[in-house]
Amino acid sequence: MVFDLDRMKALLDHLGNPQRAFRSIHLTGTNGKTTTARMIESLLRAHGLRTGRYTSPHLKTIRERISIDGEPISEEDFVRVYGEVGPVAHLVDAQLGETLTYFDVTTATAFAAFADAPVDVGVIEVGLGGETDSTNVLGAEVAVITPIGMDHAEFLGDRIEDIADMKAGIVHKGATLVTARQEPEAMEALLRRTAQVGASVVREGKDFGVEERYLAFGGQVLTLQGLGERYEEVFVPLHGAHQAQNAAVALAAVETLLGTGLDAEVVREGFAQVTSPGRLERVRTAPTVLLDAAHNPHGMKATVDTVRDEFSFERLVTVIGSVEGKDVLGMLELLEPITDRLIVTRSSTPRAMAPAKLGRLAEDVFGEERVRVVPHLPDAIELAVTLAEEDQGVTLGTAGVLITGSVFTVGEARTLLVRE
Numbered sequence: 001m002v003f004d005l006d007r008m009k010a011l012l013d014h015l016g017n018p019q020r021a022f023r024s025i026h027l028t029g030t031n032g033k034t035t036t037a038r039m040i041e042s043l044l045r046a047h048g049l050r051t052g053r054y055t056s057p058h059l060k061t062i063r064e065r066i067s068i069d070g071e072p073i074s075e076e077d078f079v080r081v082y083g084e085v086g087p088v089a090h091l092v093d094a095q096l097g098e099t100l101t102y103f104d105v106t107t108a109t110a111f112a113a114f115a116d117a118p119v120d121v122g123v124i125e126v127g128l129g130g131e132t133d134s135t136n137v138l139g140a141e142v143a144v145i146t147p148i149g150m151d152h153a154e155f156l157g158d159r160i161e162d163i164a165d166m167k168a169g170i171v172h173k174g175a176t177l178v179t180a181r182q183e184p185e186a187m188e189a190l191l192r193r194t195a196q197v198g199a200s201v202v203r204e205g206k207d208f209g210v211e212e213r214y215l216a217f218g219g220q221v222l223t224l225q226g227l228g229e230r231y232e233e234v235f236v237p238l239h240g241a242h243q244a245q246n247a248a249v250a251l252a253a254v255e256t257l258l259g260t261g262l263d264a265e266v267v268r269e270g271f272a273q274v275t276s277p278g279r280l281e282r283v284r285t286a287p288t289v290l291l292d293a294a295h296n297p298h299g300m301k302a303t304v305d306t307v308r309d310e311f312s313f314e315r316l317v318t319v320i321g322s323v324e325g326k327d328v329l330g331m332l333e334l335l336e337p338i339t340d341r342l343i344v345t346r347s348s349t350p351r352a353m354a355p356a357k358l359g360r361l362a363e364d365v366f367g368e369e370r371v372r373v374v375p376h377l378p379d380a381i382e383l384a385v386t387l388a389e390e391d392q393g394v395t396l397g398t399a400g401v402l403i404t405g406s407v408f409t410v411g412e413a414r415t416l417l418v419r420e
Contacts, residue, residue: 007096008104008134014088015108018115019122022052024138025253028126028167029146029180031299032246035238035276036146039250041123045070046270047258052114054107054135055125059278059293059411066110068117081113103127107134121257131169143171143199144253145179146246148186149298161185168193176200178253180245202227208252210244215310220244222271226251228260236271239280240306247271278410280306283417287388287399288313289381291417293410295322297330300404304334307402314398317341317384321377321409322358323351331405332365339402341387342366344373345380347408377412 012019025040027033034055041053050069058064063072073081085108093099107127114122124140126133148164164186171177171193179190181204194201202208211230212223219237222244223230236247255262278293280303288311294300307316318339322328335342344359346352359373374380381403388399403413 005132005134005137007092007098007100008107008137010096011085011089011092011100011104011108012111012137014092015085015112018108018111019138021115022119022122023257024122024124024140025142025144025257026124026126026135026138026140026170027144027146028130028133028170029144030149030163030296031294031302032146032180032242032249033125035243035274035279036144036246036250036253037123037125038276039247039271039274040144040253041067041070042274043250043254043267043270044121044123044257046266046273047254047262049120050117052110052117052119052122053124054110054114054122056103056106056127057407059407060415062106065106066113068113068119073113077113078109081116082109085109085112101134104134126167126170129163129169130167132166133170136170138170139172139175140170141175142253142256143175143177144249145170145177145182145190146249147180147242147298148182149296159185161189164189165193171197171199173197174199176202176256178202178249178256180204180249202252202256204245204248204252208248208255210241210248213241213244222247224248224251226260226262227255229262229264231262231264231267234268234271237274238276239310240302241309242302242306243276243279278407278414281414283414284401287385287401289385289401289403289417291410291414292402292404293407294331294404295326295406297327297334300331300334303402303404304338307400308338311400312398313338313400315340315388316400316402317343317388319343319345319377319380319384319401319403319409319413320358320362320405321345321347321355321380322353322405323349323408324353325351326353326406328353328358328361328405329365332362335404336365339366340370341384342371343380343384343387344371345377345409346375347377347406347412349406349408352406352408377409378416381413381416
């Protein structure tokens with residue numbers, strides 16, 4: 001990872017600056033970015049706009065990162081656009097004597113694909129941080145910041161205010177910042193940035209928010225206070241209070257771009273069509289198997305709260321695989337109260353934490369008798385289902401399996417469990 005925008009700007013200059021061919025909404029934050037981006041995109045599409053969505057990382061295929069009108073870019077179009085970007089990237093490498101990163105090139109490929117489509121609006125998620133991220137060449141008119149917590153401290157700093165300073169860098173002169181509720185230290189950094197660059201700001205809890213939510217089959221029904229209007233009976237097919245918060249932020253972002261007073265039926269249509277693979281996604285019943293890509297304590301708390309509040313499991317078996325550098329202990333401590341048995345495993349990424357190491361950490365939290373170390377993910381899932389199905393006085397239909405800990409683990413589990 002190299003945090004330097006000069007090479008990215010040079011590459012885009014050579015490509016004719018495709019990022020200027022469409023309006024854009026730029027998102028950062030610690031958790032909820034991808035789902036909020038998908039909500040924004042769905043709302044924009046419901047309003048008749050052609051969209052490009054760039055998110056990361058992907059669960060199965062790199063094409064997921066570059067979506068046009070809600071669908072991953074086709075293999076043919078991906079190859080064609082990369083065929084145009086790749087040679088220019090090599091030229092820039094030769095000119096500057098330093099290679100562009102993987103993320104630089106995928107970002108440029110996304111921008112070129114969106115300009116080529118063409119799209120009306122690009123919904124672009126930051127890869128890491130904000131100010132020095134490869135995507136921060138947009139100068140987007142709407143900047144969105146989801147809740148900020150501790151993650152990637154080795155790159156962004158080990159204080160909330162330092163992380164917020166970096167993420168606030170996506171707010172540019174004349175833009176409007178749409179922000180979720182934040183810790184006071186984070187909000188102070190965001191407001192300081194808006195003042196410095198002359199940007200506007202709208203805040204959850206002050207200018208918009210969730211007024212009411214209740215559970216419904218397959219998700220929840222919300223009453224949302226937008227920037228101008230109140231929207232009632234909005235069904236969102238996702239679980240958790242955090243997803244309600246994401247919906248409020250997404251609505252405010254779209255209102256900021258399109259203007260307040262959106263048609264309530266169109267808003268309902270847009271939210272009803274939202275999907276977010278790998279985010280408390282139910283992929284099997286009897287036992288219920290949930291996939292959730294929480295990979296830090298901030299995200300895991302939302303996952304645990306939702307599982308506890310919205311799924312009445314009498315027995316829960318959790319499968320966890322994480323990567324080096326994450327606060328694994330913090331995630332394990334959150335999982336312990338809701339988990340009956342823990343199975344430790346790993347994905348195939350070279351960054352994966354060794355199961356033996358993860359197992360030792362888990363035993364410190366759960367006790368040796370509740371932890372099993374299974375090095376291969378398919379075997380771990382099979383064992384989890386077997387343990388969940390054991391008849392030990394558990395009411396039929398109340399056993400569950402949660403697979404979590406990293407996007408890599410969830411992506412590989414999804415490949416095994418979901419036919420598409």
